[in-house]
Each structure stands twice: as structure tokens, then as C-alpha cells.
Amino acid sequence: xxxxxxxxxxxxxxxxxxxxxxxxxxxxxxxxxxxxxxxxxxxxxxxxxxxxxxxxxxxxxxxxxxxxxxxxxxxxxxxxxxxxxxxxxxxxxxxxxxxxxxxxxxxxxxxxxxxxxxxxxxxxxxxxxxxxxxxxxxxxxxxxxxxxxxxxxxxxxxxxxxxxxxxxxxxxxxxxxxxxxxxxxxxxxxxxxxxxxxxxxxxxxxxxxxxxxxxxxxxxxxxxxxxxxxxxxxxxxxxxxxxxxxxxxxxxxxxx
Amino acid sequence: xxxxxxxxxxxxxxxxxxxxxxxxxxxxxxxxxxxxxxxxxxxxxxxxxxxxxxxxxxxxxxxxxxxxxxxxxxxxxxxxxxxxxxxxxxxxxxxxxxxxxxxxxxxxxxxxxxxxxxxxxxxxxxxxxxxxxxxxxxxxxxxxxxxxxxxxxxxxxxxxxxxxxxxxxxxxxxxxxxxxxxxxxxxxxxxxxxxxxxxxxxxxxxxxxxxxxxxxxxxxxxxxxxxxxxxxxxxxxxxxxxxxxxxxxxxxxxxxxxxxxxxxxxxxxxxxxxxxxxxxxxxxxxxxxxxxxxxxxxxxxxxxxxxxxxxxxxxx
Numbered sequence: 001x002x003x004x005x006x007x008x009x010x011x012x013x014x015x016x017x018x019x020x021x022x023x024x025x026x027x028x029x030x031x032x033x034x035x036x037x038x039x040x041x042x043x044x045x046x047x048x049x050x051x052x053x054x055x056x057x058x059x060x061x062x063x064x065x066x067x068x069x070x071x072x073x074x075x076x077x078x079x080x081x082x083x084x085x086x087x088x089x090x091x092x093x094x095x096x097x098x099x100x101x102x103x104x105x106x107x108x109x110x111x112x113x114x115x116x117x118x119x120x121x122x123x124x125x126x127x128x129x130x131x132x133x134x135x136x137x138x139x140x141x142x143x144x145x146x147x148x149x150x151x152x153x154x155x156x157x158x159x160x161x162x163x164x165x166x167x168x169x170x171x172x173x174x175x176x177x178x179x180x181x182x183x184x185x186x187x188x189x190x191x192x193x194x195x196x197x198x199x200x201x202x203x204x205x206x207x208x209x210x211x212x213x214x215x216x217x218x219x220x221x222x223x224x225x226x227x228x229x230x231x232x233x234x235x236x237x238x239x240x241x242x243x244x245x246x247x248x249x250x251x252x253x254x255x256x
Numbered sequence: 257x258x259x260x261x262x263x264x265x266x267x268x269x270x271x272x273x274x275x276x277x278x279x280x281x282x283x284x285x286x287x288x289x290x291x292x293x294x295x296x297x298x299x300x301x302x303x304x305x306x307x308x309x310x311x312x313x314x315x316x317x318x319x320x321x322x323x324x325x326x327x328x329x330x331x332x333x334x335x336x337x338x339x340x341x342x343x344x345x346x347x348x349x350x351x352x353x354x355x356x357x358x359x360x361x362x363x364x365x366x367x368x369x370x371x372x373x374x375x376x377x378x379x380x381x382x383x384x385x386x387x388x389x390x391x392x393x394x395x396x397x398x399x400x401x402x403x404x405x406x407x408x409x410x411x412x413x414x415x416x417x418x419x420x421x422x423x424x425x426x427x428x429x430x431x432x433x434x435x436x437x438x439x440x441x442x443x444x445x446x447x448x449x450x451x452x453x454x455x456x457x458x459x460x461x462x463x464x465x466x467x468x469x470x471x472x473x474x475x476x477x478x479x480x481x482x483x484x485x486x487x488x489x490x491x492x493x494x495x496x497x498x499x500x501x502x503x504x505x506x507x508x509x510x511x512x513x514x515x516x517x518x519x520x521x522x523x524x525x526x527x528x529x530x531x532x533x534x535x536x537x538x539x540x541x542x543x544x545x546x547x548x549x550x551x552x553x554x555x556x557x558x559x560x561x562x563x564x565x566x567x568x569x570x571x572x
Contacts, residue, residue, distance in 0.1 A: 003276040025274025029491050101271055132498045139278060194572050200266040201570045207480070209565040216567040223572040 007143055007155060009110045017110050021144050022103040022156035024135070033097030038083050045075060081122055088118040093154075102159045117152040124148035168202045170244050177237075177245035178252060186228040187249045194227065198247050205240070217243060266569060268560045270487050274495065277553040280355055287366055288351050288548035295347035296544050298340045305340070309333045342381035346373055349380050349460040351548050355555035356461055376465050383459060383467035387452045390471075394448045395441075402437045409433060443486075450485035451475045456551075457558040477561040485557060492553050499542045507535025 005021040022030075049072055053059050059068050087095040092112045093105035105113050105121070124147050128134030134146030143155055181187055201220055208216060221239035224246060268276065281288060309329060316325045350369045357364045364372075373380070410430055413419050419426050452474050459470035478485050510531025513524055563569045 003279040004272060005279075023271060023275030024278050024495070025276075025491060026269070026271030028274065028495055029271045029487075032491065032494060102269070103271075135495070135498070139282070196264070197570055197572050199264065201567065203265050204267065204564065204567065204570075207564050208567055209476075212566045216570055220570060220572060227572065 004158075005142070005144060007157070009106075009108055009155075011110045019106075019110075019155070019157035022158055023144065024138050026101050026103050026158065027138065027144075027156060028135075030095070030097035030101040030103060033100055034083070034095050035097075037096055038079070041083070042076065042079055045079060049075070084122045084125065085115065085118045088113055088121070089115045098156075103156055104159055105154050105156055108153050108155060113152075113154055117154050120152035121148035121154065124151055168199070168247075169206075170202070170248065171241060174241060174244035174248055177241065178248035181228075181245055181249040182253050184228075187246070187253045189228050190224070190246070190250055194224070195247070195250050198224070198243055198250075201243060202247055214239070267564050268556065270484060270491065273488050273553065273556050273560060274491055276359075276556050277492070277549060280358060280552045280556070281549050284354065284358065287354060288552070289545075291347055291350050291354070291366055291370075292544050292548045295344050295547070296540060298344040298347065299540070302337050302340045305333060305336045338381065341384075342377045345380035345384045345456075346370075346377045348547065348551055349373055349376075349456045351551035352456050352555045352558075353460045355552040356457065356559055359556060359559045373460060376459060379459055379465050379467045379470075380456070383455060383470055386467055386471060387455050390452065391445070391448060395445055398441055398444045402441050406433055406437045446486050446489060447482055450482050450489060451478055453478060453485055453489065454554050454558040454561070457554060461558070477558070477565055481561065481564065488553065488557060492550065496546045496549060499546050500539075503535045503538030503540075503542050505535070506531045506538065510535060 004023055006018055007021055008016055008018050010016055053068060058064060084095060088105055091099065094103075098104060105117070107113055107117065125134075128137070128146045128148055134148070137146045137150075138144045143149075145155065149155060198220070201216065205213065205217075217239035221242045224243065228246075309332075313326050313329050316329070317323055347370075350366065350373055353369045353373065354364060354366060357369070410433070413426065413429070414421055421427075452471060454477065455471045455474040457470075458464060458473040459467065462470075462473075464470060510528045510533075513528030513531065515528075
């Protein structure tokens with residue numbers, strides 16, 4: 001992740017936080033999803049409105065018609081401008097697209113955006129879209145801000161991703177073995193960085209090419225057993241099971 | 257300082273692939289652009305060789321009053337074109353290699369990368385032809401298949417169910433069916449493009465000189481995550497669209513002006529033709545800038561897929 005820009009921001013309580021900026025790719029991805037939802041909403045509204053008017057006769061009568069058009073324009077304008085404002089305010093800086101892509105708008109001091117920031121960002125969106133001005137600004141400024149972000153004082157950051165044990169499938173035999181591993185007292189030799197690698201391995205195990213799985217687990221297990229001085233493990237033990245139990249043992253070693 | 261755990265999985269999300277591509281291109285702009293310039297130079301050389309060939313051919317046939325000499329001249333020209341195309345394909349692959357080496361923290365200079373890939377020049381030409389041929393095959397077969405399906409559906413609706421062609425719902429239905437079929441066709445094409453998207457990389461990085469091996473390896477790596485690759489291609493396409501479209505606008509207008517001859521006015525045709533050549537020039541220019549970005553994206557996708565499928569980055 002060394003190719004992603006980071007930014008430090010100071011909260012009003014003088015706590016320094018570091019964020020990974022959303023980046024152009026995530027922003028375009030999120031915007032494409034939002035524009036898709038937004039334009040289909042507008043299309044459905046327009047078609048629905050036309051259908052309603054065609055079915056109800058008195059809506060077509062002379063004194064009512066200007067009012068009907070006025071309401072139609074108001075609804076369209078509301079959806080056009082309101083989509084980003086409403087979502088960003090209610091979902092604390094996220095729209096459906098941003099939520100899916102896991103990015104968020106925050107203020108420069110890491111607080112949540114309010115309606116004021118959302119309105120400024122939304123009003124300047126058309127300006128940013130003209131001649132891809134926003135795209136160029138995001139590409140060539142250090143904090144990746146489009147015009148709307150400059151004026152509103154906001155930045156877009158990536159949301160941290162949490163991995164829970166539910167996302168990693170562990171075999172039942174691993175927990176028994178984990179207990180035995182903790183009893184050896186050598187699990188403490190594993191560093192957090194090494195634990196993170198085992199977690200990455202378990203999380204990605206399903207996606208690995210079946211032909212490569214054994215090779216990867218054997219390599220990791222071999223390196224790990226050297227670390228915890230258990231090279232003479234029982235030969236029957238499967239490398240993958242071994243890594244699963246080390247993962248559990250590391251998590252459970254200080255619990256009691 | 258509080259720090260979030262952003263990278264618990266160690267693989268790149270779709271958006272981060274694109275962002276990494278732009279960062280990589282931005283920080284290596286001069287190096288990649290020089291190679292891109294060289295690649296485009298080989299394309300321009302094809303045009304030059306054609307002009308020179310025609311001149312020589314003209315002079316020779318004028319002097320000897322015989323057309324027989326044009327045969328060796330034509331064959332020679334074909335050989336030159338093949339050589340230029342092979343050089344073009346190799347230079348494109350050089351950018352892929354530069355980007356990949358940068359990602360794995362073993363950067364190479366353009367000279368070293370070029371020297372490494374020069375022995376595989378003809379394999380790169382073969383590779384680009386094979387991929388192009390396969391894609392044409394997929395496009396033609398799926399186009400014909402979908403066309404038959406659409407015609408059958410319309411036939412069943414009109415003759416089988418006795419629906420009138422003048423019924424407005426039927427007309428809308430047919431229009432939607434055709435649009436839908438076109439979208440399906442597009443999706444099929446992009447999916448197959450995704451299978452062979454990183455076909456240059458194994459040939460550029462791994463110890464192989466076989467274009468076939470490189471293609472099947474690209475297929476194998478992207479098979480299980482095709483939708484991801486499709487999305488990456490789509491977003492990268494959307495991002496480069498403003499630059500790539502610059503050349504398409506004048507050539508589109510120019511084509512209409514020179515082909516649809518309303519007034520028969522020769523000056524309109526002349527303007528149309530010059531617009532087409534302007535569009536061609538702009539296309540070449542935009543390709544010059546956009547190509548390294550695509551090559552960087554390919555290198556990142558390749559690196560990420562290798563990590564996902566082969567776990568090469570999982571080391572204690």
C-alpha cells in the first residue's frame with residue numbers, strides 16, 4: 001500500500017490521526033455507482049410522473065398544468081441536488097457508492113461532515129465535472145481535493161477494514177491444538193507482524209490456487225515452526241491445521 | 257498516534273489498483289513516457305516506410321517500365337511492417353516490466369528492461385496477434401449467436417404469437433431487446449478481454465519465450481476473479497475516456513462530412529478528410545499518454561493476482 005497517499009489530521013482534542021486518502025480509483029468507482037443509481041432514480045421518477053399525469057384527467061386541465069410542471073421540476077431538482085447532500089449528511093459522509101467502495105468524506109480535522117459541507121460539495125460538483133477539473137485537481141494535489149473539497153474543507157479517506165474470526169474458516173481440530181501450543185509457552189515468540197501474515201494467509205486461503213495451497217502452507221508452517229522452536233512437530237500434522245492453531249493460540253495466549 | 261489497520265488482507269481493492277496505477281505513472285512519468293514515445297515511433301515508422309516504398313516503387317516502375325520489381329518491394333515492405341509492429345509490442349511490454357519491478361521493490365532501468373525483452377521480440381508480436389485473433393473470434397461468434405437469438409425472438413413474437421408490428425409496445429420491446437443484446441455482447445467481449453488482459457506480463461517477467469504459455473497463464477490467473485478484472489478495466493476506461501475521446505470527436509465529424517455527401521461540395525469533403533486525419537493524429541497523441549497508464553494497470557493486476565492465487569507475498 002506504499003503507493004497510496006496518507007494524510008495526518010489533528011482533531012479539536014489535539015489527537016493526531018493518520019488516514020489513507022481515498023485515491024482517484026476509489027472515487028471514480030464510487031461516483032460511477034452513485035451516478036448509476038442517481039440517473040436511474042431520475043428516469044423512474046420521470047416515467048412515473050408521466051404515467052400518473054396521463055392517467056388522471058384533471059391534472060391535464062388548463063389551470064392545474066403549470067403547477068404540475070412546477071412540482072415536476074422541483075422533484076427533479078430535489079433529487080438532482082439532494083441525492084449527495086441527503087446521503088452525505090445522514091450517513092456521515094457516505095453515499096451508496098462511497099459505502100460500497102468503503103470511502104468516506106470527513107472534515108480536515110477528522111470530524112464528520114455536516115449539511116453545510118455537503119451542500120458546498122454538491123453545489124460545486126457540476127463545476128468539478130466540467131472539463132474534468134475535479135479529476136485533474138485530485139490527480140495533481142497532495143491532498144487529492146477537488147474544488148468542492150477545497151471550499152468545504154473536506155477530504156476523502158478510506159475506511160479501515162476489520163477482519164473477524166467469522167470471516168476466517170477454522171477447522172474444529174485447530175482449537176484443541178491451540179490449547180496444547182499455548183501450554184508449550186513458545187507462542188509468545190511470534191511477533192505481531194508474523195501474526196498478521198498468518199491472518200492474511202488464512203483470510204486468503206480459499207482464494208489461493210488449489211495447486212499452490214500446500215506449497216504456501218508448507219513454506220509458512222516451516223518458517224513459523226523455526227520461530228517457535230518446534231521443528232520436530234509430529235509428521236502427521238497438516239501444515240494448514242498447524243497455521244490455524246498458531247493463529248488461535250496467538251489470539252488466546254493472554255486471555256484468562 | 258492512532259493508526260487504523262487498513263491492510264489486513266494484503267491484496268488491492270478495485271479502486272486501489274487504479275490509484276496505484278496513477279501514482280506509479282505519475283512518479284515515473286518521464287521513464288514510461290520515453291518508452292511510450294519509442295513505441296509510437298515504431299508505429300509512425302510504418303507510415304513512413306509506406307510513403308518511401310510507394311516513391312521507390314513509382315520511380316522503379318517508371319524507369320524499368322515493368323511491374324515485376326514491385327513484388328520484392330512489397331515483400332520487403334511487409335517484413336518492415338512486421339518488424340515495426342514487433343518492436344511496438346515489445347516496447348509496450350517494457351513499460352509493464354518497469355512497473356512490475358517497481359511494485360516488487362526491484363526497480364530496473366529502461367535500458368535493462370529493454371535488453372531483457374529484446375530476445376522475446378517476435379514472441380510479443382505473436383502474442384498480440386493471437387490475443388487479437390481470439391478476441392475477433394469471440395466477437396464474431398457471439399455477435400452472430402446473439403443476432404440469431406434476437407431475430408428468432410422477434411419472429412416468434414410476430415408470427416408465433418400473432419402480434420402486430422405496428423403495436424407501439426412491440427416496437428419498444430424490440431428496441432429494448434436489441435439494446436439488451438448489444439449490452440450482453442459488450443459484457444461477453446470485456447469478459448474475454450479480461451481473461452487475456454495480462455497476457456503480456458508472464459512473457460515480460462517470467463522465464464518463458466512462449467506466447468501460448470503466457471496467454472494460458474493470464475487466463476488461469478484471471479479465471480476466478482474475472483469480475484474484478486472487468487470492473488478494473490471499466491473504471492480505467494472511464495478514467496481515460498476524456499483523453500481517448502479527444503481524437504474520436506474530429507474523426508467522427510470528419511467521417512460524416514466526407515461520407516454523407518449532401519451538397520456534393522468538394523470543399524466539405526476536403527474539410528471532412530482533414531478532420532479525419534486530425535483525429536488520427538490526436539488519437540496517436542492520446543495513445544502516447546494513455547498507453548503507459550494501461551500498461552501500469554496490467555502490471556499491478558498481474559502482481560495482485562499472483563499474490564491472491566499463489567501467495568508469493570505471504571512470507572514470515
